[in-house]
Amino acid sequence: MRKKGLQLLPAYVPLAAWLAFSVVLFGWVILASLSTTRDIFTNTLLGSGIQFSNYTDLFEQQEMGRYFLNSIIYTVASCAGIVLVAAPAAYILGRVKFKGSGLIHLMFVSAMSIPGILISIPLFSLFVGMKLTGSIATLVLIYICTNVPFGVFFLTGFFSSIPKEFEESAAIDGCGPIKAFVKVILPVAQPGIITLTIFNFLGVWNEYFYALIFANDEGTRTLALALQSIVYGYSNTGNYGGIFAACMVVFLPSFIVYLFVSKRIIAGITIGSVKG
Known part of the structure; x- marks a missing residue:
């Protein structure tokens, strides 16, 4: 089983890399949607707290x-x-x-x-x-x-x-x-x-x-x-x-x-x- 797992390892490395990239990218967008513009450009997401107003303003305004x-x-x-x-x-x-x-x-x-x-x-x-x-x-x-x-x-x-x-x-x-x-x-x-x-x-x-x-x-x-x-x-x-x-x-x-x-x-x- 260990030998078979080692043989499949090269196939899982690109998949794991792609998954990690997708999770990080998707997570960054979620955090950015809850941050202020200043937090986004200073790379301090959620530094000013969670901004639910970004979503509420979309539906209200x-x-x-x-x-x-x-x-x-x-x-x-x-x-x-x-x-x-x-x-x-x-x-x-x-x-x-x-x-x-x-x-x-x-x-x-x-x-x-x-x-x-x-x-x-x-x-x-x-x-x-x-x-x-x-x-x-x-x-x-x-x-x-x-x-x-x-x-x-x-x-x-x-x-x-x-x-x-x-x-x-x-x-x-x-x-x-x-x-x-x-x-x-x-x-x-x-x-x-x-x-x-x-x-x-x-x-x-x-x-x-x-x-x-x-x-x-x-x-x-x-x-x-x-x-x-x-x-x-x-x-x-x-x-x-x-x-x-x-x-x-x-x-x-x-x-x-x-x-x-x-x-x-x-x-x-x-x-x-x-x-x-």
């Missing part, structure tokens, strides 16, 4: 609570919409063989390679022509449409790996195709759906480019856009403690989600790779 709620609405609605659209499409592509299914699957895969900046102007022109700009529903629709290709590609492997016996048993019990999909297949594919939802949550929560184009006003602004505005304003006033506090408010939700569901992500990817 910068209205960060509104933007936080907007981001929650965008993220929850988008994640639900992506699953509602991608799951049935992936089920058909993964379970039913029909003429042209390979071409359709290839189209979804190809859509993943289209850069967002390439379709941003056509999308903006389309929504302006339809008079759908300036609302939360517009950005939710964009998030759903731009993330469905990956959702279909990701879930197709899960549905194709489910044994046909599940549907045959459901048919014997009197379930039609739709009922069997909802009652039998979806629960079995739960690990894949949860993993996809986690990926979408992390992506939508931190998304900036589409939000800058379609939600750049007070009522629809996301947390990522609010962070940019706060950083710019606080940089001019020299409130760097507030800048670090704003960064933590944006970062912590996605970090907490990943912390609690990282095992589900690994398990979901492993299960889906059997036939995906």
Whole structure:
């Protein structure tokens, strides 16, 4: 055992170094978010005591609570919409063989390679022509449409790996195709759906480019856009403690989600790779 441990030591050294660097960096940012600007620049973090006002001022003066709620609405609605659209499409592509299914699957895969900046102007022109700009529903629709290709590609492997016996048993019990999909297949594919939802949550929560184009006003602004505005304003006033506090408010939700569901992500990817 000792010999084996010595053999694995070179592999653990870079990992330990990276972990130590991450912990120190993350810890420094947390302490800086609770310090004054003077403490930050004199390298005496918390020298003036814990400054919870850095956080309270964000919600009282910068209205960060509104933007936080907007981001929650965008993220929850988008994640639900992506699953509602991608799951049935992936089920058909993964379970039913029909003429042209390979071409359709290839189209979804190809859509993943289209850069967002390439379709941003056509999308903006389309929504302006339809008079759908300036609302939360517009950005939710964009998030759903731009993330469905990956959702279909990701879930197709899960549905194709489910044994046909599940549907045959459901048919014997009197379930039609739709009922069997909802009652039998979806629960079995739960690990894949949860993993996809986690990926979408992390992506939508931190998304900036589409939000800058379609939600750049007070009522629809996301947390990522609010962070940019706060950083710019606080940089001019020299409130760097507030800048670090704003960064933590944006970062912590996605970090907490990943912390609690990282095992589900690994398990979901492993299960889906059997036939995906």
